[in-house]
Amino acid sequence: MDFTSLREAFPLIAGRPGLVYLDSAATSQKPKRVLEALDRYYKELNANVHRGAYRLSVAATEAYEEARRRIARFLGAEEREIIFVRNTTEAMNLVAYAWGLRNLKEGDEILVTEMEHHAGLVPWHLVAGLTGARIRAIPLTEEGRLDLSALDTLLTERVKVVSVVHMSNVLGTINPVAEIAKKAKEVGALVVVDGAQSAPHLPVNVKALGADFFALSGHKMLGPTGAGVLWGRYEVLEGMGPFLGGGEMIREVHVDRSTYAPPPQRFEAGT
Numbered sequence: 001m002d003f004t005s006l007r008e009a010f011p012l013i014a015g016r017p018g019l020v021y022l023d024s025a026a027t028s029q030k031p032k033r034v035l036e037a038l039d040r041y042y043k044e045l046n047a048n049v050h051r052g053a054y055r056l057s058v059a060a061t062e063a064y065e066e067a068r069r070r071i072a073r074f075l076g077a078e079e080r081e082i083i084f085v086r087n088t089t090e091a092m093n094l095v096a097y098a099w100g101l102r103n104l105k106e107g108d109e110i111l112v113t114e115m116e117h118h119a120g121l122v123p124w125h126l127v128a129g130l131t132g133a134r135i136r137a138i139p140l141t142e143e144g145r146l147d148l149s150a151l152d153t154l155l156t157e158r159v160k161v162v163s164v165v166h167m168s169n170v171l172g173t174i175n176p177v178a179e180i181a182k183k184a185k186e187v188g189a190l191v192v193v194d195g196a197q198s199a200p201h202l203p204v205n206v207k208a209l210g211a212d213f214f215a216l217s218g219h220k221m222l223g224p225t226g227a228g229v230l231w232g233r234y235e236v237l238e239g240m241g242p243f244l245g246g247g248e249m250i251r252e253v254h255v256d257r258s259t260y261a262p263p264p265q266r267f268e269a270g271t
Contacts, residue, residue: 009031009032009033010029010030010031010032011030011032011035012029012030013029024200024220025169025197025220026169026220027219027220027225028200028219028220028221028222029222030222030223030224031222034222034223034224038224041063045059045060045063046060047059047060048060048271049061049064049271050064050248050265051247051248051271065079067084068082068084068264071229074204075199075204075205075206075214075229075231076204076205076206076207076208077206077207077231078234080234080262080263080264081231081232081233081234081237081263081264082229082230082231082264083229083230083231083232083237083263083264083267083268084227084228084229084264084268085215085228085229085230085267086226086227086228087217087218087219087225087226087227087228088117088119088194088195088196088215088216088217088228089119089217090228090230091213091215091216091228091229091230092119092120092123092163092192092194092215093119093123093243094230094243094267095123095192095213095215095230095232096123096124096126096127097123097127097243098240098241098242098243098267099161099190099236099240100123100124100127100131100133100161101127101130101131102240102241103160104127104128104131104132104133104160104161105131105132105133106131106132106133107132107133107134107158108131108132108133108134108158108159108160109133109134109135109136109156109158109159109160110124110127110128110133110134110135110136110159110160110161110163111135111136111137111138111154111155111159111161111162111163111184111189112124112135112136112137112138112162112163112164113137113138113140113146113164113165113175114137114138114139114140115140115144115146115165115168115170115171115173115175116137116163116164116165116194117165117169117194117196119194119196120163120164120165120192120194121135124161124163133160136154136159138150138151138154138164144168144171144173145173146173146175146176146180148176148179148180151180151183155183155184155186155187155189156187157187157188159184159187159189160188160189160190161189161190161191161192162180162181162184162189162190162191162192163191163192163193163194164177164180164191164192164193164194165193165194165196165197166193166194166195166197166198166202166204166214167195167197167198167201167202168197169196169197174198174202177191177193177209177210177211178208178209178210181209181210181211182210185210190212190213190236191210191211191212191213192211192212192213192215193206193209193211193213193214193215194215195214195215195216196215196216196217196220197220199216199220199221200220200221200222206231211233212232212233212236213230213231213232213233213236214230214231215228215229215230215231216228216229230267232263234263237263237264237266237267238262238263240263240266240267241260242260242266242267242269243267243269244267244269244270245258245269246269246270247269247270247271248261248265248268248269248270248271249261249265249266249267249268249269
């Protein structure tokens with residue numbers, strides 16, 4: 001690998017010869033081609049997507065939907081299952097509120113792990129406080145891996161959702177999501193995967209993982225900030241209400257009521 005040319009591909013790093021950047025787990029640097037693509041969009045294609053019949057808006061909309069198609073291919077998913085959000089945190093909150101708040105009740109359990117990022121814990125704390133559900137965790141071994149032997153005890157019919165990080169941002173541990181998902185399905189639990197760290201580093205096929213939701217952030221995988229993705233199994237998305245209300249996510253609006261667009265537009269309110 002030619003590290004000199006690799007450094008030159010990243011303007012921030014190229015401009016600082018002594019810089020060694022080791023914080024990509026928090027946010028990655030942006031290569032020149034990404035910065036050029038952003039610049040080109042604002043210079044040549046900037047218009048509000050899905051909001052106009054004029055040529056520029058149609059072209060911007062096509063570029064937007066092409067991005068959705070590319071993400072779908074990247075994750076082994078269907079286009080209609082790809083929801084654009086700001087980041088993994090928003091994606092996890094979307095699931096917790098739009099699904100959890102409407103489906104969890106007192107006596108239900110939410111199973112997480114002891115290595116979750118705050119985005120995989122706090123949304124469930126908030127929803128548990130509103131619904132009366134209880135949060136339990138899969139413990140860690142001394143080697144920093146999940147103690148899967150505890151699953152047989154933890155996974156009961158009270159567990160309605162299992163929220164698990166695919167790759168730990170602290171330990172680097174890669175969790176056996178497919179194995180966990182298979183056991184979760186045996187008790188009828190929904191499976192939510194925080195893929196913020198795994199999507200930049202591993203081949204990901206969401207259907208093969210057996211999950212119901214998978215979240216990622218663009219800014220951790222060479223993309224811009226403010227761009228993230230939630231993949232959701234369409235059958236689950238279809239049964240969920242909106243997370244945010246506003247433009248774009250509606251079918252009809254009256255003074256006293258509204259009806260909502262189908263997924264994914266249902267979950268993409270505003271510009």
